[in-house]
Amino acid sequence: MNTTDRFYNAACHIWEQYYSHPFIKGMGDGSLEISKFRYFMLQDYLYLFEYAKVFAFGVTKAHDHEILRIFSKSIDDILNEEMEIHKSYMARIGISERDILNVKPALNNISYTSYMLAESERGGIADITAAILACSWSYAKIGKYLAEDKKNTEHEFFGQWIDGYAGEVFQSNNIMLMNLMNRLTENISEAEYKRLETIFVNCSKYELEFWNMAWEGEPDNA
Numbered sequence: 001m002n003t004t005d006r007f008y009n010a011a012c013h014i015w016e017q018y019y020s021h022p023f024i025k026g027m028g029d030g031s032l033e034i035s036k037f038r039y040f041m042l043q044d045y046l047y048l049f050e051y052a053k054v055f056a057f058g059v060t061k062a063h064d065h066e067i068l069r070i071f072s073k074s075i076d077d078i079l080n081e082e083m084e085i086h087k088s089y090m091a092r093i094g095i096s097e098r099d100i101l102n103v104k105p106a107l108n109n110i111s112y113t114s115y116m117l118a119e120s121e122r123g124g125i126a127d128i129t130a131a132i133l134a135c136s137w138s139y140a141k142i143g144k145y146l147a148e149d150k151k152n153t154e155h156e157f158f159g160q161w162i163d164g165y166a167g168e169v170f171q172s173n174n175i176m177l178m179n180l181m182n183r184l185t186e187n188i189s190e191a192e193y194k195r196l197e198t199i200f201v202n203c204s205k206y207e208l209e210f211w212n213m214a215w216e217g218e219p220d221n222a
């Protein structure tokens with residue numbers, strides 16, 4: 001069994017909760033309150049800047065040109081492709097540049113990105129890829145899952161989000177990262193594999209917490 005199949009088996013009890021999550025179901029059937037989506041978009045926008053820095057660790061630690069290209073292309077795609085989804089929604093919802101500057105990252109958001117960055121600083125290319133993969137792969141799967149029902153993608157508001165993550169650019173970048181993960185781990189020991197699996201499972205848990213945070217919104221004591 002390859003590494004990504006093993007990762008999936010280790011995290012599927014968490015991933016199954018994504019599909020039935022009220023926030024994700026709400027985007028699918030169009031019932032999600034825009035105020036919840038607004039909060040998610042702003043937090044996710046901040047998240048993406050930190051996530052891009054995880055790839056930047058990959059750039060500095062890359063030991064061959066192909067890996068260097070994969071990580072640097074990913075940074076460009078996050079900042080200039082994925083963030084276009086956010087910018088477009090911000091324009092639609094009426095979120096200004098000033099609103100964005102006033103947003104503080106929520107504790108969950110800080111914890112997740114700090115964890116990814118810490119593992120990336122400590123580890124090598126395989127650790128960095130394991131830290132990135134739950135993020136990339138889970139959104140690719142959620143986008144595809146929601147896009148299975150054509151009327152979800154046709155929804156006049158949430159359709160754009162679903163299309164963005166179900167679309168060719170995001171899907172093919174994710175496959176590139178999955179292939180990289182498998183290639184990097186072809187000859188590793190079981191102990192090394194377990195270290196990477198822990199990172200992947202922890203990031204999968206952080207993903208679930210991020211959806212919970214988006215659903216529950218800002219706590220009263222924030």
Ligand SMILES: Cc1ncc(CN)c(N)n1
Pocket residue numbers: 044047048082135136139207210
């Ligand atoms: C929290 C989170 N996780 C994953 C993704 C997909 N890059 C995202 N935009 N935000």
